[in-house]
Every structure is written in structure tokens, then in C-alpha cells.
Amino acid sequence: MADRTPRLYNTLTRTTEAVEPREEGHLRFYSCGPTVYNYAHIGNFRSFLTADLILRTARAIGWETTYVSNITDVGHLTQDDLVDPSGEDRMAQALEREGERFANIYDLARYYSDALLRDWHALNLRDPDVRPRATEHVTDQLEAVIKLVDSGHAYVTDKGVYFSVETAPDYGKLSGNREAEQLQATERDIVEDEGKRDPRDFALWKLDENHLMKWHSPWGWGYPGWHIECSVMGMRYLGDQFDLHAGGEDLIFPHHECEVAQNEALAGHEVIPYWVHTRFLQVEGEKMSKSKGNFYTVRDLIAPDPDDEHVPDAIRQQGGVDPLALRYALLSGQYRKPFNFTLKTLRDSARAVKRYRDVQARLDEALQSTSETAAATGLAESLRESYEEALDAMCDDLNTPGSLAAALKGVKAIEQADSLSAADARTATEWLHDINNLLGIVEPQHAATERTGGSDGDDDFAEQVESLIRERADARSAGDYDRADAIRDELDEMGVEVKDNPDGTTWERKGL
RNA sequence: GGUGACGUGGCCGAGGGGUUAGGCAGAGGCCUGCAAAGCCUCGUACGGCGGUUCGAAUCCGCCCGUCACCUCCA
Structure with a gap:
């Protein structure tokens, strides 16, 4: 098994390639985790599962691995912000919705990140070596933003700090959205900051004294932009050259495109050569959505x-x-x-x-x-x-x-x-x-x-079933098959499947 | 409009120029008091039209269809 090399489709090159870690036999990778404002859904987990499988496959061929997967516990913008720039982010909305359950936004984030870990473990996903939280790396993020401003890759307006896409000639190489500028320019100009120099420019820091989660910065109180956290946490734990980055397909643009631009501006060279993206799943043939009930x-x-x-x-x-x-x-x-x-x-x-x-x-x-x-x-x-x-x-x-x-x-x-x-x-x-x-x-x-559902461990239930099965056995040996079948029907109603084997009768709870 | 992915038998879903995917459902059989479970046997399908080839579901082109992303999203 020594000479196996895993092959993966690389979004960056649009081809399936052999993965060759920078350090032979040691794969270092990052997988984008969720924003913890709600329970994670099965689509989130399809994406986390991909990272888990990359890990397991690498280990199976004998590689070492260093695996980082973050938790985003800072709220970022919702679409409503486009219409109402003073609107609240997703986490703030969640708090408003469930205000009676949580004392503040941090409680809410803690609750849902705990729930995430339980689900993560339930699905047999292996834990990453590091699971950084965005709120614990705000200082790192600020340092990165300052560095980008100092190096001319970012500029400050009265509403925030923006990355200047013009300074990243390769912007668009991951998603292919090189012309997004023309296509979306009008809309962007309306909804965003007039101080932005280019409609493609994206926020690194947002000034907002009233935001529920705010930190002090050289430009005033505010909070970090969405994309900077992954750049910072990835490089913090994996270095400025690591192997692979995974996430859901929706993250290709803008999130990962912007991350690439930040990474390369910060490091001065390519940081991540392999990008792996998991497709959305559908449920019963339709896009998963609350309104469809799926x-x-x-x-x-x-x-x-x-x-x-x-x-x-x-x-x-x-x-x-x-x-x-x-x-x-x-x-x-x-x-x-x-x-x-x-x-x-x-x-x-x-x-x-x-x-x-x-x-x-x-x-x-x-x-x-x-x-x-x-x-x-x-x-x-x-x-x-x-x-x-x-x-x-x-x-x-x-x-x-x-x-x-x-x-x-x-x-x-x-x-x-x-x-x-x-x-x-x-x-x-x-x-x-x-x-x-x-x-x-x-x-x-x-x-x-371990199964939490069902009543497998319910002794009373088991006793009741055993008793009925004994009764049925007696009826069968007496030739009273009507009675035996009636008992079997009763057990069936209880969700129990009866199996007559040559050496006795066994039972188990019926599955789906 | 831009970008990417995908179209395989009743269903899900591999494979990928000539030779078995697998599962589920279905059919027949064994077993059983009858069932269930289990076991055995059974499927010849690749969106359409051209092209390359001795030969295409597999390669190439075009078309049709589906899905996704293009500053909420895994």
C-alpha cells in the first residue's frame, strides 16, 4: 500500500490530480466549519464528511496528517444587509428569534457549537487536530488587516477596511468569476460603501459601535469581515504554505476566492495548491429548504x-x-x-x-x-x-x-x-x-x-416481548396457530420482528 | 449573461473503447405450520444527433435536459 497516492479534483486547476503534500507523507489541510447560529443540517455534514474522508484516506495510506477545522462564532452579514446596511447579522437574528433561551450572543454561539460537536461525534467524524474559533483569533485577524493596509493591499474608509482586489491580479482564478465586476457592479455600488474604490473590493473590518460582538481596532469599534478569519487561522496553525483546503461548493465564491487573495497578499506567494469542494445535496429531488419542508x-x-x-x-x-x-x-x-x-x-x-x-x-x-x-x-x-x-x-x-x-x-x-x-x-x-x-x-x-433513540435498553419492554414470545411458543407447540399468529401480529404492532430459527425464536426492533 | 458539474436498467449509484459493479425493489426456488429473516438463482442499461474506430455507453463535436455558484448558504 506504500505507493498509493490519493487523487482529488482540484477546483483551482479544474482537473483531478494526485495530491502531493509539500512535506512527503504529511498532509496538512483546513476545512471550513459552520457558523454556529443554529443546528447544523445534513448538507453541512456532507461537507464535513468530505474532510473526514480525506483524513481517513491519508491515514490509511500511512500519511501523517494535520487537520484544522474552524468554528465561525462571529455573525456575518445576511442578504438583508444589502437592502438595509444597518441590519443585523445571522447570529444577531438568531438571538432575536430565541432570545428567551440565551442571555447573550455568546451563550447562543456556545450552545450551538456544543451541539455541533455532539453531531460531529455522532456521525463518527474524527476531531481535527485544532478547532479554532473566530472569536479567539480576532487579534490575529486585526494584525493581518493592519499588515494588508500597510502593504497597500487594503484601505480604510469611514465604514471599514477593504481589500483592494486590484492589487491581486489573480483574483478570480479559483471561481472563474473574473468578470463579476461588470455584472454586479451596479448592484454592489448601491448596497455597499461609497468609499469603496472597486465594486469587487470586500470588507476586512467593519466599523460598527453597536454590533453585538465588537472589538477595538485602530479604526474604531467593529468586527472582522467573514473571509479574513479562515486565512488567518489556516496560516496560524498550518503555516504560510500548506496543502489543501476543503469546503462546500458555495464557498468557492466569494469566500475562498477572497481567501486566496488575502493569503497571497499576506504571504507573498501561493499558500494552498489544492482546493476541494463538496456539492450541495438535494433532498427528495429538491433543494433543501425550510419552506419545502425537506x-x-x-x-x-x-x-x-x-x-x-x-x-x-x-x-x-x-x-x-x-x-x-x-x-x-x-x-x-x-x-x-x-x-x-x-x-x-x-x-x-x-x-x-x-x-x-x-x-x-x-x-x-x-x-x-x-x-x-x-x-x-x-x-x-x-x-x-x-x-x-x-x-x-x-x-x-x-x-x-x-x-x-x-x-x-x-x-x-x-x-x-x-x-x-x-x-x-x-x-x-x-x-x-x-x-x-x-x-x-x-x-x-x-x-x-450510541443509539439514543428507540427503546433497546428498555428492560420492561424486553420483558414484555419475551413474555409474548414464550406465550406464542406454547401456542405453537400446542398447534394453536391462530393464537400464535395473533401474538405475532401484536408484536408487529409493537415494532418487533419475530424470527423463528431452527434453534429457537429471536426478535429485534424493526428498522426504518 | 459568466462559470462549473452532471445525465447509466423500476430506483439509488459505480465503471469508463471489445470481457461481472454493488445495493434496493421485483421474479423464481430452498427453509417455515404459515410468514418474516436468511440463503441460492435471475437484469444487459448508459439523454439525442453526428464524427473518430474493425468496434463507442466509454474518445471528439454539437444539441437537449438537470443542478449549482456569480457577495445569506456546506
Whole structure:
């Protein structure tokens, strides 16, 4: 596995390229995190998942990694600001909406960033090495702005400090929006600061004495522009030359375009050669939006409010889906292709995750068995091939559907083995562990991933079910099949699936 | 208007000049008191039109369609 190199589509060059870290065998990358003014939705997580997969793939081929992902806890402008420049930012609006829950804007940010971390862990996303917060790096941001002013890349007006795009000849190289100037000039001039020299110029610092979050600057009280935080935090933790930057496709412009301009103005050279962007997902064939009722946060799906009618009944009834099923569903589309998230995909994914769990249970049993059983023929070889193929697929621009398919071949090989020797079980357990390291779909890696929904741990419920099953067994042995079937129907109503095996009856809660 | 991506069987979704994706659904079978679950078997599809080629779903061109971004957004 030593000579594998991951390939990724680079937005900057518009081609799929082999990723070659500056320092051989050590990938340093940054992934844009969310603004914490609300619960993160499944689209946010599709993007965070891409970063997680880059990390896992790099580790799987033996690379070191340094991974930074920020939390934006400073409010930035909403579209309303374009109409009403004195308007409030998103976080301020959130506070207004939920004012009774939070004492101030910092409480709100803290609450939603805690929620973000819980969801992050629930979906088996690995933690970054550093998770910087914008509010904790305002001084760094100010220093960068001062440096840009001093070097002539920025200028001050009575409303703020702006980056002068004219001084960045490559501006537009990432997004291709080189002509945005002409196209949007009129609108920009109206909504922005008259002191701006070029409509493309963007804010590095905004002066506002009344802003809910404000800091002191050489130009007066105010707050930083949106783009500067990522430039500053990226270079602070990864240096002025690192390898890769990831984010959602909407960030290509303006956010990353502006970041590139700032980076290069600050460093005097290219800072990041690879840019990776995750496409938006759709839900049930439509753009995810609150008005369409197809807007899902992670917790809507894994721990729904029972009374929230916009969450499908099937999900609410079982108290939320397995978080790993949600992760699996998000993996079933490649990050760069349009992906249609549907309830059906989620249902299929839950079954797939269950297959892994069942295989794992079988392996655990085989490991503990002391009886001599014949080795399964060719199992080790099938599993080796399965893993190699799964890893190859990940190296091929994070081809997750291909990787899942390859992994499933290994699952099938285990399922189909007539018997498993202890050695087989050890080999297969190791394989399962490797697959889990690569894709994160087998075992929860944090306590938070344990199923919170359902009543699996409910002893009373289990007792009730066991009792009904005993009753049914009695009816069956007495030949009273009408009675037995009635009990089975009753269990079915309770969401319990009955399975009659040769050596007894088992049951489990029904999935989606 | 500018920019980028994508169109594969009933559905999701890989692959990518001649040779099996996989899953779900569906059909048949085994098992079962009957079911369920499980297991076995079964699919020959690539938006349209041209071109290159011995051969194209795969390469090239054009067209059609879908999606996204162009200072709210992952």
C-alpha cells in the first residue's frame, strides 16, 4: 500500500490530480466549519464528511496528517444587509428569534457549537487536530488587516477596511468569476460603501459601535469581515504554505476566492495548491429548504422531536435513525456529484449498517468459540481484495459508492462462509477494523454515537416481548396457530420482528 | 449573461473503447405450520444527433435536459 497516492479534483486547476503534500507523507489541510447560529443540517455534514474522508484516506495510506477545522462564532452579514446596511447579522437574528433561551450572543454561539460537536461525534467524524474559533483569533485577524493596509493591499474608509482586489491580479482564478465586476457592479455600488474604490473590493473590518460582538481596532469599534478569519487561522496553525483546503461548493465564491487573495497578499506567494469542494445535496429531488419542508438537521434524523411533523413518521416512531446509517447514506454518493438524499436511501443504509453489525456479532461469537471448525476457504484472500479495492476507490477522488461496494464484497464473503475458524474470525475482525478506520460505518467511535433513540435498553419492554414470545411458543407447540399468529401480529404492532430459527425464536426492533 | 458539474436498467449509484459493479425493489426456488429473516438463482442499461474506430455507453463535436455558484448558504 506504500505507493498509493490519493487523487482529488482540484477546483483551482479544474482537473483531478494526485495530491502531493509539500512535506512527503504529511498532509496538512483546513476545512471550513459552520457558523454556529443554529443546528447544523445534513448538507453541512456532507461537507464535513468530505474532510473526514480525506483524513481517513491519508491515514490509511500511512500519511501523517494535520487537520484544522474552524468554528465561525462571529455573525456575518445576511442578504438583508444589502437592502438595509444597518441590519443585523445571522447570529444577531438568531438571538432575536430565541432570545428567551440565551442571555447573550455568546451563550447562543456556545450552545450551538456544543451541539455541533455532539453531531460531529455522532456521525463518527474524527476531531481535527485544532478547532479554532473566530472569536479567539480576532487579534490575529486585526494584525493581518493592519499588515494588508500597510502593504497597500487594503484601505480604510469611514465604514471599514477593504481589500483592494486590484492589487491581486489573480483574483478570480479559483471561481472563474473574473468578470463579476461588470455584472454586479451596479448592484454592489448601491448596497455597499461609497468609499469603496472597486465594486469587487470586500470588507476586512467593519466599523460598527453597536454590533453585538465588537472589538477595538485602530479604526474604531467593529468586527472582522467573514473571509479574513479562515486565512488567518489556516496560516496560524498550518503555516504560510500548506496543502489543501476543503469546503462546500458555495464557498468557492466569494469566500475562498477572497481567501486566496488575502493569503497571497499576506504571504507573498501561493499558500494552498489544492482546493476541494463538496456539492450541495438535494433532498427528495429538491433543494433543501425550510419552506419545502425537506430541511433536515442531523438531530432531526437521529434524535427527532416526537412532535416535529416535518420529520417523517417512520423516523420519529423509532426515535431517530442510527447515526451510522445517516453517515452511510451520505457516503452513498460521491462528494462531487449531485446527490439526492432520500428516505429510501436512509432506509437502505440502515440495512447495510445492520449487515456490518450482524457480521461483527458473528465474528465475536466465532472468536469465543473453542470448538474446532474448518477454516473458510479463500476468506482471507477475499477480504484482502475487498480492502485493497475499497482503499483504491477512496484514493480515486473519494469514490465512496465504489468503496462501499468493495467493502460489501468482504461482508458477503463472511456471510457466505459456512463455518469460521478462530483464525478466520481474527482475520475478519482485523479486516472489519480496517474498513471501519477507512469508512467509519461499523462501530461508533464516541459514546455519542450510541443509539439514543428507540427503546433497546428498555428492560420492561424486553420483558414484555419475551413474555409474548414464550406465550406464542406454547401456542405453537400446542398447534394453536391462530393464537400464535395473533401474538405475532401484536408484536408487529409493537415494532418487533419475530424470527423463528431452527434453534429457537429471536426478535429485534424493526428498522426504518 | 459568466462559470462549473452532471445525465447509466423500476430506483439509488459505480465503471469508463471489445470481457461481472454493488445495493434496493421485483421474479423464481430452498427453509417455515404459515410468514418474516436468511440463503441460492435471475437484469444487459448508459439523454439525442453526428464524427473518430474493425468496434463507442466509454474518445471528439454539437444539441437537449438537470443542478449549482456569480457577495445569506456546506
